[in-house]
Amino acid sequence: xxxxxxxxxxxxxxxxxxxxxxxxxxxxxxxxxxxxxYVQFGLLDGLYTGATAVLRLAGGHLADRLARPxxxxxxxxxxxxxxxxxxxxxxxxVAGIGGLLALDRAGKGxxxxxxxxxxxAASDRGSLGRSFGAHRALDTAGALAGPLIAFAxxxxxxxxxxxxxxxxxxxxxxxxxxLVFFVRDAPAPVVRPKVRIRESVKLLSTPALRRITLCVVxxxxxxxxxxxxxxxxxxxxxxxxxxxxxxxxGTAVIFLLCAVPAGRLADRLGRWRVFVAGQLLLVxxxxxxxxxxxxxxxxxxxxxxxxxxxxxxxxxxxxxxxxLPEHLRSSGMAVVQAGxxxxxxxxxxxxxxxxxxxxxxxxxxxxxxxxxAATLFSTRASRSVTP
Amino acid sequence: MNRKTAGILAxxxxxxxxxxxxxxxxxxxxxxxxAGGLDxxxxxxxxxxxxxxxxxxRAQNGTTTTGDLRCLRVYSAGGTTSCMRTVAVPAGFETxxxxxxLEPLRTIRVDGTxxxxxxxxxxxxxxxxxxxxxxxxxxxxxxxxxGIYDTQSKRLYGSLEDFALTxxxxxxxxxxxxxxxxxxxxxxRTFYATVGSGDRTWLLRGDLATRSLTxxxxxxECPSLSPDGTRVAYKKKDQDGQWRLTVLDLKAxxxxxxxxxxxxxxxxxxxxxxxxGYGRPQNAGVYAVPADGSGAPTLVQARASSPSPL
Numbered sequence: 001x002x003x004x005x006x007x008x009x010x011x012x013x014x015x016x017x018x019x020x021x022x023x024x025x026x027x028x029x030x031x032x033x034x035x036x037x038y039v040q041f042g043l044l045d046g047l048y049t050g051a052t053a054v055l056r057l058a059g060g061h062l063a064d065r066l067a068r069p070x071x072x073x074x075x076x077x078x079x080x081x082x083x084x085x086x087x088x089x090x091x092x093x094v095a096g097i098g099g100l101l102a103l104d105r106a107g108k109g110x111x112x113x114x115x116x117x118x119x120x121a122a123s124d125r126g127s128l129g130r131s132f133g134a135h136r137a138l139d140t141a142g143a144l145a146g147p148l149i150a151f152a153x154x155x156x157x158x159x160x161x162x163x164x165x166x167x168x169x170x171x172x173x174x175x176x177x178x179l180v181f182f183v184r185d186a187p188a189p190v191v192r193p194k195v196r197i198r199e200s201v202k203l204l205s206t207p208a209l210r211r212i213t214l215c216v217v218x219x220x221x222x223x224x225x226x227x228x229x230x231x232x233x234x235x236x237x238x239x240x241x242x243x244x245x246x247x248x249x250g251t252a253v254i255f256l257l258c259a260v261p262a263g264r265l266a267d268r269l270g271r272w273r274v275f276v277a278g279q280l281l282l283v284x285x286x287x288x289x290x291x292x293x294x295x296x297x298x299x300x301x302x303x304x305x306x307x308x309x310x311x312x313x314x315x316x317x318x319x320x321x322x323x324l325p326e327h328l329r330s331s332g333m334a335v336v337q338a339g340x341x342x343x344x345x346x347x348x349x350x351x352x353x354x355x356x357x358x359x360x361x362x363x364x365x366x367x368x369x370x371x372x373a374a375t376l377f378s379t380r381a382s383r384s385v386t387p
Numbered sequence: 388m389n390r391k392t393a394g395i396l397a398x399x400x401x402x403x404x405x406x407x408x409x410x411x412x413x414x415x416x417x418x419x420x421x422a423g424g425l426d427x428x429x430x431x432x433x434x435x436x437x438x439x440x441x442x443x444x445r446a447q448n449g450t451t452t453t454g455d456l457r458c459l460r461v462y463s464a465g466g467t468t469s470c471m472r473t474v475a476v477p478a479g480f481e482t483x484x485x486x487x488x489l490e491p492l493r494t495i496r497v498d499g500t501x502x503x504x505x506x507x508x509x510x511x512x513x514x515x516x517x518x519x520x521x522x523x524x525x526x527x528x529x530x531x532x533x534g535i536y537d538t539q540s541k542r543l544y545g546s547l548e549d550f551a552l553t554x555x556x557x558x559x560x561x562x563x564x565x566x567x568x569x570x571x572x573x574x575x576r577t578f579y580a581t582v583g584s585g586d587r588t589w590l591l592r593g594d595l596a597t598r599s600l601t602x603x604x605x606x607x608e609c610p611s612l613s614p615d616g617t618r619v620a621y622k623k624k625d626q627d628g629q630w631r632l633t634v635l636d637l638k639a640x641x642x643x644x645x646x647x648x649x650x651x652x653x654x655x656x657x658x659x660x661x662x663x664g665y666g667r668p669q670n671a672g673v674y675a676v677p678a679d680g681s682g683a684p685t686l687v688q689a690r691a692s693s694p695s696p697l
Contacts, residue, residue: 024478027500027518032440032459035670035692092669147478154473156413158457159440163412170405174398181394227522240545242534244498245479356563356585 004122005131007183008115009138014175015077016139019104020146021168022084025154026101033161034092053338053345055109060117060334061197069114069121069330070185076111077179080104081172088162113334120321120329121186128322129271132314133263140256144249203332208323213339215378216316219279220343222370224286224351224363226251229305232289232360237298247302254306255313262310263318271319278311279375286368290361425454427463428487432697433658434463435673438690442470445688456489459501462695465510467538471501471517482515484538495543498532503609503654507571511539512595514569514578533566533580535595547580547593547600554582554589554602561585568609568654569593572616579603579610579619590621590635607635609654611663613678620645620655620663620678632663634678643680658687658696666692 030036059076063069083104090096116132123131149171150164157163204210230247233239239247266274285304288297317333324332347367355363416439425444427434437443442456458470459480468485480501484493499517506513516533535544544550547566552559561584569580578593582600590607591600607621608630617637622630623644630652632645651665658664663678664687672689676682687694 027520028459028473031500031502032436032670032692035666035668148475151473151478152475153409155475157409158413158416159438160412160416163409166408166412167405170401173401177394177397177401181390181397225522227519231522240543242496242498242543242545244532245496246477249477356561359562 001134002122002131004183004186005119005134006138007178008119009135011077011175011179011183012115012135012139013142013145014171014178015080016142017146017149018084018168018172018175019080019108020143021150021171022087022104022146022165024147025150025164028154029087029161029164030097033159036092036094052105052109053341055106056113056334056338056341057331059110060113060330060332063114063117063330064199064328065196067327068185069117070179070183072330073111073114073118074176074179076107076109076114077172077176078107079110080107081169081176083107084165084169084172087165112337113330116317116321116333116337117330118183118186119317120324120333121326125322127264127267128318129263129266129274129315130260131263132318132321133260133266133310136310136314137256137259140252140259144252144256199328199331203324203328203335209320209332209335211381212320212323213336215374215381216336217339217343218374218377219371220340221347221350222367222374223282223344223347224367225344225348226305228351228355228360229285229289229301229364232364233298233301235360236289236293237295237301238293239298247298250299250302251305251309254303255309258307258310259314262307263314266311266315266318271315271322274311275315275319276375276379278308278315279371279378281305281308281311283368283372283375286364286371290365290368424452425456425489427468427485427489427697428466430697433664433673433688434461434468434695434697435688435691436461436693438670443691451688454489456485458693460504460693462504462506462693463697464506464508464695467506467510467513469504469506469513469515471497471504471515480517482513482536484513484536492538493536493541495534495536497534502531503568505570505654507575508573508614509575511575512537512571512578514571516567516569518567531565531567531583533569535569535578537595544595544598547582550593550598550600552582552591552600559584566591568621570610570612570619570654572612579612581608581610581621583608588624590619603637604635604640607633611655611657613657613660615660618678620657622651622653622655632665632676634663634680643678645676645678645680646682647674647676647684649684653692656694656696658694664694664696666694 059072063072083100086100119131119135153164234244281304285301288301320333320336431447433445440457441453442458442461443451443453445451458472460471462469466487470483474481480497482495482497483491486492497517499519502518503516513536516531518529518531520529522530533547563584565583567581569578571578576595580591580593582589582591588608589602589605590610592603593600606623610619610621612619618634620634623633625631629650632647632651634643653665655663655665658675661678662675664675667674670692673687673691673694674684675687676684
């Protein structure tokens with residue numbers, strides 16, 4: 001495994017732990033630390049996703065333009081880390097806290113594409129899937145550790161809430177320091193093509209990337225939010241009213257354990273093939289919560305869901321990274337990621353409206369059918385491009 | 388000094404300084420003298436959560452005692468105390484039901500951030516409400532779960548969503564319903580709660596024995612039944628979208644807005660049959676206001692929340 005990949009994995013581990021620590025702790029902080037209503041913050045959630053998509057494109061383009069993905073990734077990681085120091089200063093100001101959350105997500109948007117480009121640059125063509133799998137496994141481990149640290153700290157320091165933000169900042173800073181000291185930028189080619197916005201835009205006229213982006217958007221439009229799947233699973237699987245919050249852990253653990261094997265499999269069988277097969281796992285999971293009941297559903301659906309992430313999340317970027325010319329890698333990855341993020345946002349709104357007007361089960365039936373159609377479309381659309 | 392050594396030194400420095408800061412914060416929190424002695428059987432006193440996150444008790448003569456119990460929300464009645472708090476592994480929240488000497492009797496994991504909790508006057512029934520973001524059908528909204536535990540039969544009603552709901556005489560089965568803010572009647576069977584669906588809310592009367600919920604009137608959230616069972620205090624949305632504390636006379640069906648004009652997001656308590664207690668925003672403190680709409684709010688306990696009269 002290349003050192004850069006492990007290094008970036010550790011950076012993501014600490015950064016995700018830092019961010020998820022705050023995310024888990026924020027409702028408690030707002031409601032009980034500050035005594036302000038949580039209602040107002042939920043409304044901003046949708047805005048972030050949109051803003052992140054635009055910043056992803058900007059981050060990707062800048063990384064290519066300057067040919068310095070590490071510098072751009074560092075700016076993103078640094079921004080998120082230093083945001084954590086702002087929370088104690090913002091006090092009970094709703095605008096202040098909303099702004100800090102937006103900055104945190106902005107950092108995430110900026111860094112993602114350059115970082116994935118660095119993973120690609122550091123890996124052999126033949127083992128991209130394994131590299132991305134290792135990175136995503138460490139990333140997920142960080143996301144699991146964050147809430148645990150948050151609530152363990154609360155038990156220890158009581159309501160010394162500044163200490164919780166301080167701990168989050170330190171974790172983020174450790175991530176930044178690992179990036180600075182232990183991760184090397186790939187040497188920039190001596191002669192490199194100049195990258196302007198036009199080249200980044202033109203990327204979409206390359207058939208391979210255009211088709212992948214189209215497929216990813218179509219698939220994204222048929223992907224329901226995870227939270228809904230867990231609610232439906234709790235209902236259909238007869239999970240008692242107090243077990244819902246444990247279900248996401250099941251998905252995360254399976255993802256964590258299977259990310260590397262799935263990546264290796266993708267390297268051997270073809271990344272796009274594994275990515276598409278992963279969609280079928282999700283179709284099956286949707287079908288299960290739509291049609292079946294019983295406790296056995298719980299382990300089955302969680303396994304399908306975790307395997308879906310293992311087969312698609314890192315594998316998609318491994319596939320895209322392998323196809324793009326080196327000097328436009330960050331931009332290209334950003335285009336695919338932004339397309340996916342926006343499509344999923346639209347899907348979340350559609351799914352919500354469908355479930356509200358109808359019911360959760362049938363809504364998953366519709367999405368299962370739509371996702372199956374999108375998957376078949378993706379198999380055909382890409383046949384001419386990828387082996 | 389090479390790059391790797393510099394990196395290791397820098398990371399070690401951050402971890403040591405950060406760990407030291409957290410340890411210092413924890414140490415600073417411990418009280419100089421561990422004041423124990425909460426007595427939930429002492430009538431006429433007020434239990435609340437203090438500014439340091441610990442449950443405290445204010446005696447009738449105004450003296451306060453802080454205990455070692457940490458809760459986000461607390462409520463106590465009839466010798467039973469409900470404390471909602473965080474759990475580290477797996478990260479989340481729980482309601483712990485405590486007995487007369489605050490010994491834990493049962494721990495119930497809950498699916499979201501604690502919002503409300505109540506205990507019936509006899510101490511038999513315990514209710515809680517939690518909220519979550521992410522699985523609401525409308526983006527940016529949150530969903531809630533309200534549950535009840537019967538300490539006598541040990542029966543757990545994990546979610547009111549499993550009850551049959553009737554609104555304005557018609558069975559109501561829209562999938563987007565959310566329940567919150569349970570309050571109990573003296574018979575340990577009847578309760579009141581709120582249901583929300585779309586942009587509307589209703590005050591409900593519930594029956595634990597038949598597992599049914601029936602609407603009483605629209606636009607009433609987080610009810611609180613008076614000790615004599617004749618009135619319900621709740622927060623009502625006015626035209627500006629602000630919550631106004633309001634009392635409903637159940638027999639006459641008349642609503643009385645209270646003298647508190649601030650936007651209050653709390654489940655009220657009855658300090659006695661004529662006085663309402665509640666927490667003001669930003670942990671300003673527990674306030675009291677007459678239940679008949681007269682008078683003005685008065686401060687009961689500064690920098691306190693989650694009042695529970697004993």
